[in-house]
Amino acid sequence: MNREVTFSSDVQLAGTLSIPENVQDKAPAILIIAGSGPTDRDGNMKKFQANMYKQLSEFFVSLGFITLRFDKRGTGKSEGKFITAGMWDLVEDNIAALNFLKKQAEVDETKVFVVGHSEGCLQGNMIASKVPIRGLVMLAGAGQSLMEATDYQREIAYSQIKELTGFKGFLIRKLNVIEKDRKKAKKLFDKMLHTDKDTIRYQFIKMNAKWFREHAEYDQETSFRKIPCPVLAITGTKDAQADYRALERLTSDVGAPIETHIIKDMNHILKIQEEPIDFQKLKKTYVKGFTKPLPTELTNILSKWLHEQI
Structure with a gap:
């Protein structure tokens, strides 16, 4: 019932x-x-x-x-x-x-x-x-x-990207896609950690900074x-x-x-x-x-x- x-x-x-x-x-x-x-x-x-x-x-x-x-x-x-x-x-x-x-x-x-x-x-x-x-x-x-789980997910994705072959794999390595993404993730995390606002906008997307910040401090x-x-x-x-x-x-x-x-x-x-x-x-x-x-x-x-x- x-x-x-x-x-x-x-x-x-x-x-x-x-x-x-x-x-x-x-x-x-x-x-x-x-x-x-x-x-x-x-x-x-x-x-x-x-x-x-x-x-x-x-x-x-x-x-x-x-x-x-x-x-x-x-x-x-x-x-x-x-x-x-x-x-x-x-x-x-x-x-x-x-x-x-x-x-x-x-x-x-x-x-x-x-x-x-x-x-x-x-x-x-x-x-x-x-x-x-x-x-x-x-x-x-x-x-x-939350931080550990996010790192885990990202590293799995990176390891799979590294295994790509052919022109796509060459291009990803040539353009340093993984390192650029690491820097982008760090920039986003730093922005959420160093604001006192509930939300932020990152690349036109509204994100819950309060939720992330409280997890990081826990x-x-x-x-x-x-x-x-x-x-x-x-x-x-x-x-x-x-x-x-x-x-x-x-x-x-x-x-x-x-x-x-x-x-x-x-x-x-x-x-x-x-x-x-x-x-x-x-x-x-x-x-x-x-x-x-x-x-x-x-x-x-x-x-x-x-x-x-x-």
Whole structure:
């Protein structure tokens, strides 16, 4: 059963509360936290209909969990402006969602979990140190800061550009395309870091400097040490946006009990990807995966861990 709901942070937010049909009294619950970008409650953006959060919700409901997923501020039916939302604005929105979820009559507030995807992993870190939760799940992004993830993505792209052959490869090397792009990225980052404005314009594109700046200033390792609840972290080997090798640092950085898993061939939208990582074809590859089910290995791990916690 899906219920349209609204709740308030400093703006009104809209989402979907999904409740299993067989709930008799009170049930455990999960807040799903979206990754970066103007993402709606289902995990969709314009021309990008992944529906991954809807899929996750349906899976969790099948396990007997109530779920809440919501449109980010400025997207879907939620109020506010996304382009001026800082990292801490999004944290407060998610805390408001978590508190709203805990107050629902059908929810056992002692058994509420947070499941974060991509940037939602970082959001989950921050929330877990501020609000009591039963457990934290980090999907496709655990262990990396925004800056580290950006560097990872850029270096993959550069390595693939270097491998280009023929006239195109010659031209890229002759024109020093990679070095010019590095300098351009540094110039953009410096501009966002050294302004006190919420947004900047760079090459005619409006960008959220406040969000970037707050991420850059955030001490992730200190946050890891403050997590008081059990943690499950999962990333795939075909993830072009988050490095699965970053999971190694969590076992030493996180003070709470932690379990990590690397899923072979799983990509950033939580689908099995047969093709190698190719940034030039990334969107096309993602679109091919939109209709695929969540990987069986992923759902088995999630099911086992969640039921162990309750």
